[in-house]
Amino acid sequence: MKISTVIPCFNRADYLPIAINSVKNQTYHIDEIIIIDDGSTDNTQDILNKIDGIKVIKTKNLGVSHARNIGIKESKNDLIAFLDSDDVWTQDKIEKQVNFHKKNFDILFSHTGERWIRDGNRVKYPKSLKKPQGDCFLQNISTCKIATSSVLMRKSIFDDIGYFDEKLKVCEDYDLWLRVTQRYTIGLIDEELIVKNAGHKQLSASIFAIDRYHIYSLQKFLNSEFTDEAKQEIIRKCYILIKGAQKHQNQEILEIYSKVLRNT
Numbered sequence: 446m447k448i449s450t451v452i453p454c455f456n457r458a459d460y461l462p463i464a465i466n467s468v469k470n471q472t473y474h475i476d477e478i479i480i481i482d483d484g485s486t487d488n489t490q491d492i493l494n495k496i497d498g499i500k501v502i503k504t505k506n507l508g509v510s511h512a513r514n515i516g517i518k519e520s521k522n523d524l525i526a527f528l529d530s531d532d533v534w535t536q537d538k539i540e541k542q543v544n545f546h547k548k549n550f551d552i553l554f555s556h557t558g559e560r561w562i563r564d565g566n567r568v569k570y571p572k573s574l575k576k577p578q579g580d581c582f583l584q585n586i587s588t589c590k591i592a593t594s595s596v597l598m599r600k601s602i603f604d605d606i607g608y609f610d611e612k613l614k615v616c617e618d619y620d621l622w623l624r625v626t627q628r629y630t631i632g633l634i635d636e637e638l639i640v641k642n643a644g645h646k647q648l649s650a651s652i653f654a655i656d657r658y659h660i661y662s663l664q665k666f667l668n669s670e671f672t673d674e675a676k677q678e679i680i681r682k683c684y685i686l687i688k689g690a691q692k693h694q695n696q697e698i699l700e701i702y703s704k705v706l707r708n709t
Contacts, residue, residue: 446524446543448597449477451516453509454530456487460642465496467533473540476522481512510609510617517608523600531642532594538638542597545634553599554625555632559592563643578633582626582671586663586678589619591631594639602629616658623662627669654689654698656682660705667709679709 450468454461461480468475478499482489484506493501502515517525526542528534542555558576561568577584577591584590606624609617625631660682666675683706690698 446546447476447522448473448524448526448539448543449479449516449520449522450475450526450528451479451481451513451520452528452530453481453483453512453516454485454489455483455506455509455512456485456489457530458485458487458489458492460531461489461492462496464528464530464533465499467536468528469498470536471534471539472537473543475526475539477520479516479520481516483507483509483512508611508614510611510613513617514608514611517600517603520600524597525600526597527593529594529641532592533640533642534594535638535640538595539597541634541636541638545632546597549632552630552632553602554629555597555634556591557595557634557638558636559595559639559641560637561641561643568643576633576635577626578631578635580626581631582623583674585619585622585626586671586674588659589616589622591618591622592639592641593618594641598625610662613658613661615655616662619659620662620665623666627666627671654686656686657698657702660686660702676709680706683709 452464465478468478480493480499480501482493482501482503484504490503493499502519504512504515513527526539538557542557545555546552556576561570574588574590602625606628610620613620660679663675663679666672683702686698686702687706690702
């Protein structure tokens with residue numbers, strides 16, 4: 446099984462070498478490492494120029510979805526693994542996933558558990574984010590429970606369901622995993638095989654009213670076998686947004702999601 450690893454990055458020069466080394470040091474050989482520099486303005490390119498054995502694609506700053514999509518389309522292998530530039534893999538992460546897929550040929554998508562680190566200390570993982578497996582669309586409908594850096598999947602899935610939605614600034618992972626879990630059985634290696642670093646500047650933490658993006662994604666399922674469940678979740682998230690808008694006197698959000706609520 447030959448694997449292409451896709452790593453998008455934007456101004457993460459301090460983290461990027463560690464992420465790349467965690468790919469190179471896998472006990473299972475990674476055939477292709479693709480770095481998509483999403484218009485970095487720091488010394489990312491200087492760092493990348495010193496690293497051998499990687500393919501670098503430089504683009505304008507068009508967002509993580511565009512960067513990942515470029516990497517997927519440029520990859521040469523049928524198995525795609527993702528790694529965010531501020532995350533790392535444990536040394537045997539890919540080996541354990543490959544062994545899983547060799548025993549479960551019919552499963553085309555797998556992910557793993559994760560460990561969170563902030564300021565050098567381990568952060569307790571919320572029970573509400575318990576990792577899903579099997580036919581698990583409904584397990585993922587409330588929030589994103591699949592870490593992108595943990596995913597190993599067949600490239601053919603993108604031909605079936607489409608790519609990361611480039612209209613989304615954040616929650617692009619939530620959006621794609623809903624489309625995946627709608628159609629595919631999900632495999633889980635229930636071990637902490639990735640390490641996520643928290644506490645530094647992260648895009649999702651700077652986005653106001655993040656449920657707006659969840660609602661956008663859920664609206665894609667209003668004419669599916671999950672119509673009722675999608676409606677219920679949209680309604681729940683609208684109430685959350687409306688309550689927050691009232692508290693902060695945000696008339697725009699209040700009007701938009703009161704209208705969505707009436708029309709759902």
